[in-house]
Amino acid sequence: xxxxxxxxxxxxxxxxxxxxxxxxxxxxxxxxxxxxxxxxxxxxxxxxxxxxxxxxxxxxxxxxxxxxxxxxxxxxxxxxxxxxxxxxxxxxxxxxxxxxxxxxxxxxxxxxxxxxxxxxxxxxxxxxxxxxxxxxxxxxxxxxxxxxxxxxxxxxxxxxxxxxxxxxxxxxxxxxxxxxxxxxxxxxxxxxxxxxxxxxxxxxxxxxxxxxxxxxxxxxxxxxxxxxxxxxxxxxxxxxxxxxxxxxxxxxxxxxxxxxxxxxxxxxxxxxxxxxxxxxxxxxxxxxxxxxxxxxxxxxxxxxxxxxxxxxxxxxxxxxxxxxxxxxxxxxxxxxxxxxxxxxxxxxxxxxxxxxxxxxxxxxxxxxxxxxxxxxxxxxxxxxxxxxxxxxxxx
Amino acid sequence: xxxxxxxxxxxxxxxxxxxxxxxxxxxxxxxxxxxxxxxxxxxxxxxxxxxxxxxxxxxxxxxxxxxxxxxxxxxxxxxxxxxxxxxxxxxxxxxxxxxxxxxxxxxxxxxxxxxxxxxxxxxxxxxxxxxxxxxxxxxxxxxxxxxxxxxxxxxxxxxxxxxxxxxxxxxxxxxxxxxxxxxxxxxxxxxxxxxxxxxxxxxxxxxxxxxxxxxxxxx
Numbered sequence: 376x377x378x379x380x381x382x383x384x385x386x387x388x389x390x391x392x393x394x395x396x397x398x399x400x401x402x403x404x405x406x407x408x409x410x411x412x413x414x415x416x417x418x419x420x421x422x423x424x425x426x427x428x429x430x431x432x433x434x435x436x437x438x439x440x441x442x443x444x445x446x447x448x449x450x451x452x453x454x455x456x457x458x459x460x461x462x463x464x465x466x467x468x469x470x471x472x473x474x475x476x477x478x479x480x481x482x483x484x485x486x487x488x489x490x491x492x493x494x495x496x497x498x499x500x501x502x503x504x505x506x507x508x509x510x511x512x513x514x515x516x517x518x519x520x521x522x523x524x525x526x527x528x529x530x531x532x533x534x535x536x537x538x539x540x541x542x543x544x545x546x547x548x549x550x551x552x553x554x555x556x557x558x559x560x561x562x563x564x565x566x567x568x569x570x571x572x573x574x575x576x577x578x579x580x581x582x583x584x585x586x587x588x589x590x591x592x593x594x595x596x597x598x599x600x601x602x603x604x605x606x607x608x609x610x611x612x613x614x615x616x617x618x619x620x621x622x623x624x625x626x627x628x629x630x631x632x633x634x635x636x637x638x639x640x641x642x643x644x645x646x647x648x649x650x651x652x653x654x655x656x657x658x659x660x661x662x663x664x665x666x667x668x669x670x671x672x673x674x675x676x677x678x679x680x681x682x683x684x685x686x687x688x689x690x691x692x693x694x695x696x697x698x699x700x701x702x703x704x705x706x707x708x709x710x711x712x713x714x715x716x717x718x719x720x721x722x723x724x725x726x727x728x729x730x731x732x733x734x735x736x737x738x739x740x741x742x743x744x745x746x747x748x749x750x751x752x753x754x755x756x757x758x759x760x761x762x763x764x765x766x767x768x769x770x
Numbered sequence: 771x772x773x774x775x776x777x778x779x780x781x782x783x784x785x786x787x788x789x790x791x792x793x794x795x796x797x798x799x800x801x802x803x804x805x806x807x808x809x810x811x812x813x814x815x816x817x818x819x820x821x822x823x824x825x826x827x828x829x830x831x832x833x834x835x836x837x838x839x840x841x842x843x844x845x846x847x848x849x850x851x852x853x854x855x856x857x858x859x860x861x862x863x864x865x866x867x868x869x870x871x872x873x874x875x876x877x878x879x880x881x882x883x884x885x886x887x888x889x890x891x892x893x894x895x896x897x898x899x900x901x902x903x904x905x906x907x908x909x910x911x912x913x914x915x916x917x918x919x920x921x922x923x924x925x926x927x928x929x930x931x932x933x934x935x936x937x938x939x940x941x942x943x944x945x946x947x948x949x950x951x952x953x954x955x956x957x958x959x960x961x962x963x964x965x966x967x968x969x970x971x972x973x974x975x976x977x978x979x980x981x982x983x984x985x986x987x988x989x
Contacts, residue, residue: 377871377878377885384866675862678823679876679923680851682844764823767858 378685382692385665396661397701399654404705404743405712406647411735412713412727414640419726421636424562425629430596432605433566433623434464434613455588456620460613464592467612468605471597474503475589476567477580481549483573484542485533494529495572496543498580506595509569513537514556520578522555526570530557541573549583565625566593602626648742654701655746662694662754673758674766687759694751695744702743706736771797771820771931771964776829777985778815789815791985793829797931797964802957804973805966807982816982817966821854821933822846834930851879855924859936861916863908863923869894870904873922880927893922897952914945921952925961932956934965938972950975 386393436454456464456475465473477498482491499507504516504524512527514537525535535541535554543549558569567574581587594609596602606624613620666673673686713732717724726732778790790812797803807813818824819831822838825846831838834853838846850856863872870890877886894904897918908916917937924932937953938946954975957963965976973979981989 376882377867377875380871381864381866388866671862672864675858675864677847678821678850679856680847680854680879680927682847682879685879764818767823 378689379692382689382696385669385693386696389661389665392661392664393697396654396657396697397704399657400651400698400701400743400747401705401708403647403651403654403746404702404739405709406650406739407644407742408647408706408709408736408739409712409716410643410647411640411738412709412732413716413720414636414643415729415731415735416713416717416721416723416726418633418636418640419729419731420721420723421632425564425632430598430602431566431625432468432594432596432602432609433625434592434594434609435621435623436590437614437618437621455586455590456592457588460619461589461592463612464594464609467608468594468596471600471605472503472506472595474499474506474593474595475577476591476593477577477584477586478567478590479584481543481573482545484547485535485539489533491545492533495568496580497567497569497572497574498577499567499574500577507567507593508595509556509561509574510559511556512559514554516556519553519555520576521550521552522576523552523579524556524558524569524574525554526558526568526572526574527560528570529572530554543583550579552579565623565628566591647739651742651746654743655750658694658697658747659750659754661697662690662751663757665693666690666754666758669758670761670766670769673761674763674769677761677763678767683759687755690755690758691748691751694747694755698744698747698751701747702740705743706740709736709739771834771962772830772832773819774830774832776819776826776831778812778819778824779827789985790819790826793982793985793987795980795987797962799930799962800957800960801978802954802963802976803965803978803980804976805964805980805982806968806970806973808968811982812985813966813968813982815985817933817935820931820964821856822850851876852927853930855927855929855932857917857920857924857932857934857937859939861908861913861920861940863916863919865908868905868907869899869911869919872908872919873926875926876923877926889926890922893926894919896925897922912945913941914948917941917945917949918952921949921956925956930962932961932963934963934967936967936969937965938969939967946972 434456436456438454461473461475479496480493481496482493484491501516509516509524516524523541529535535557537554537556539554541552541554543552552573552575561569594605596605602624606622609620609622676686714724714727717727773793773795776790776793777788780787780789793816805813805816819826822833825839825841833849836849838849841849864875867875870887871885873894874885874890877889878884891901891904899915899918899922903911903915908919911919934953938949941949950972953963965972967973980987
């Protein structure tokens, strides 16, 4: 159509001005889209490093009160969960499984002449291992009394294979454990962080460290039960008189982490949005200029039979061309910018080519086009509604 | 075209101005009329009303039997496009379009399609413009050539009336005479022409003259 042609030619005639307006839109789109990409990559990075804990509730001894039992205050045995408390938890959460976990950190040595290393040591009864859903990269769960499982990072760093022996304690004072299985990388976890740990049996742990009380209880919530409900039940049962345990709901914690990141992403995207507003103002400005310098032309068009909506379309096309080209260029550049930011800030670009990235770019491009059209609409409307007689007389 | 007791009143803060007052006349098909009068006489107002750019405050105007008084803007616009050809003093071609595009512009408005070069060439030949200029832009043409293009643009939709506002006012007398010869020829071939001018020499080309003063027809 002829008005499309006129719009194109007018942009070409005012090439510099149009290019500058496009540049504004490009910057706006890049700001919004690349911030979106950064936010998405950030969330992806975090969720990748957190293990898929599933639905679990973790019970820790309450650290703040100084101890309600025996009033001893400060003794480390008071900062544990007793077997009696564990039984209470177990009954309260049924049919979900409550798993008592012992933990400490220990000095150890792998092989002859190896360096001393320090790692976490957990004591878990082998009968609960299936409930913890460990995936093994080698070996088996079959955990004999002096056997242990090790995490992937720990195994890799210390060159451990199934069958390797680890002498525990300074100079092997705590005996030797034989590795029966290696657990795949799980990332940071709320219950048991296995990646850099040794998982021994409960019996070995109790024998070695002469303890009967637990450091935490992991409750694997069965489907059909709600983690929030389980948390409440446990708190009701154990914290009747005094607060003796703190209970963490993995799902709620995860949700609040994501919520925080979501808020951060929204915030930085909104900052990007400011540059889009500025771009919109410049589009508005050049469209007003375009209308004002063509008042006479509009008058001629109207007098020889051009409808209002046709005049309007001519200016809307002009804004649309600037918007679509600017946004498209911005979309492409935002991938580049997203790549650069991800590489610099997260040291990783593996989260770049995802649906979330595509959505961020789409969002930026879409917003750019909408802003251009919105800012072109009023000038176009003004042009269409000029009085043809006055417009004709305009010099 | 029929004007019946037409008045146009412009409300101004200092009081209403009756730019036209009780104007009645009729233009028959095939006529060549000039409208003359000093500035401020109501010539421009009359031209705007004849061109359907404005509607009367009082009285009725009929164009080809259609009353324009209570038409919507879109209807008036279509009427201008289909029934009236405009020729301006300053040619008023579109600088962004080439000659063929300028000429066929009203046709594109009417059909909603692209350039029809055949029809464009036909009309440009009718106004005696050289073929080699058809793809040039208006600024590359002389004043006389531009006005010929403007005439061709006015004729493209076969209008009932050709409305001219000082068509030679911006041309030297020799070129102006050329344009007037073209007008005369178009009129001889059946085109109705109404021409607003203050130049008595130009008015001589027409067959009837309406003189206007202070918003009234004097002769």
